[in-house]
Amino acid sequence: MSFAETFKALSDPVRRDILTLLKKGSLSAGEIGSHFDMTGATISYHLSILKKADLVFENKQKNFIYYELNTSVVEEVMLWLADLRGGTDNEP
Amino acid sequence: MSFAETFKALSDPVRRDILTLLKKGSLSAGEIGSHFDMTGATISYHLSILKKADLVFENKQKNFIYYELNTSVVEEVMLWLADLRGGTDNEP
DNA sequence: CCTATATTTAGAAAATCTTCTAAATAGGCA
DNA sequence: TGCCTATTTAGAAGATTTTCTAAATATAGG
Numbered sequence: 001m002s003f004a005e006t007f008k009a010l011s012d013p014v015r016r017d018i019l020t021l022l023k024k025g026s027l028s029a030g031e032i033g034s035h036f037d038m039t040g041a042t043i044s045y046h047l048s049i050l051k052k053a054d055l056v057f058e059n060k061q062k063n064f065i066y067y068e069l070n071t072s073v074v075e076e077v078m079l080w081l082a083d084l085r086g087g088t089d090n091e092p
Numbered sequence: 093m094s095f096a097e098t099f100k101a102l103s104d105p106v107r108r109d110i111l112t113l114l115k116k117g118s119l120s121a122g123e124i125g126s127h128f129d130m131t132g133a134t135i136s137y138h139l140s141i142l143k144k145a146d147l148v149f150e151n152k153q154k155n156f157i158y159y160e161l162n163t164s165v166v167e168e169v170m171l172w173l174a175d176l177r178g179g180t181d182n183e184p
Numbered sequence: 185c186c187t188a189t190a191t192t193t194a195g196a197a198a199a200t201c202t203t204c205t206a207a208a209t210a211g212g213c214a
Numbered sequence: 215t216g217c218c219t220a221t222t223t224a225g226a227a228g229a230t231t232t233t234c235t236a237a238a239t240a241t242a243g244g
Contacts, residue, residue: 003108004105007099007102007103007108008103008231010099010102010103011099011100011102011103012231012232013096014232016095016099019176020176023176023178028190028191029190029191029192030189030190030191033191038232038233038234039233039234039235040190040191040192041191041192041193041233041234041235041236042232042233042234043191044191044192044193045192045193045231045232045233046232047191047192048192060240060241062190062241062242063189063190063191063240063241063242064189064190064191065190065191065192069176071176071177071178074173074176074177075177077173078170078173078174078177081166081169081170081173082170084111084112084115084161084163084166085163085166085167085170086115086163100201104201104202106202120220120221121220121221121222122219122220122221125221130202130203130204131203131204131205132220132221132222133203133204133205133206133221133222133223134202134203134204135221136221136222136223137201137202137203137222137223138202139221139222140222141201152210152211154211154212154220155210155211155212155219155220155221156211156219156220156221157220157221157222
């Protein structure tokens with residue numbers, strides 16, 4: 001939603017690791033959880049933050065929920081950084 | 093220093109605003125502080141986090157400390173995001 | 185319909201973060 | 215030297231975050 005939420009979401013190492021996992025394709029909450037030494041509830045918490053930040057979206061299948069990376073929001077963050085860096089192009 | 097520190101540093105709105113101010117050129121701690129409704133001590137705290145994350149560097153002059161944006165670290169974050177986004181180039 | 189599996193929600197504990205006030209440091213200049 | 219200005223450090227209060235356990239929800243399949 002807001003940049004604030006997106007940057008907050010990116011600030012946690014677990015959540016960045018989740019995003020990296022999703023780089024290769026969508027995974028269910030359980031599959032994601034199996035990569036971490038944490039309870040499913042904790043993974044669910046992190047996923048909810050990534051979801052609120054629009055960094056991932058979900059789609060249900062059977063009783064699994066698959067999560068997928070939303071590259072367009074990643075792109076938006078890159079644009080903010082590009083503007084901060086400045087000097088290459090993209091000035092108004 | 094580490095990505096962890098850099099992303100944490102970027103996760104706070106005050107610190108992102110400081111970086112945006114520095115986009116136009118270096119400013120002293122006091123000049124930075126004058127843009128915010130916060131004590132100098134708090135600004136100093138935020139500057140220390142930006143400094144640890146290598147997002148800014150400082151240089152002293154008289155008894156002022158000027159802060160400057162470190163664009164190379166901004167660049168590194170962009171590269172991480174580009175890799176996450178994937179598909180454009182930069183794969184190993 | 186009942187049970188088993190996948191995931192989320194609620195609530196609480198512990199850790200971390202943000203902010204303040206007060207005090208310390210450091211440098212320049214009369 | 216002694217003071218003034220700029221900034222940081224220390225310590226504490228309050229807010230937010232991360233994690234857990236236990237319970238709730240949802241759905242598939244017998």
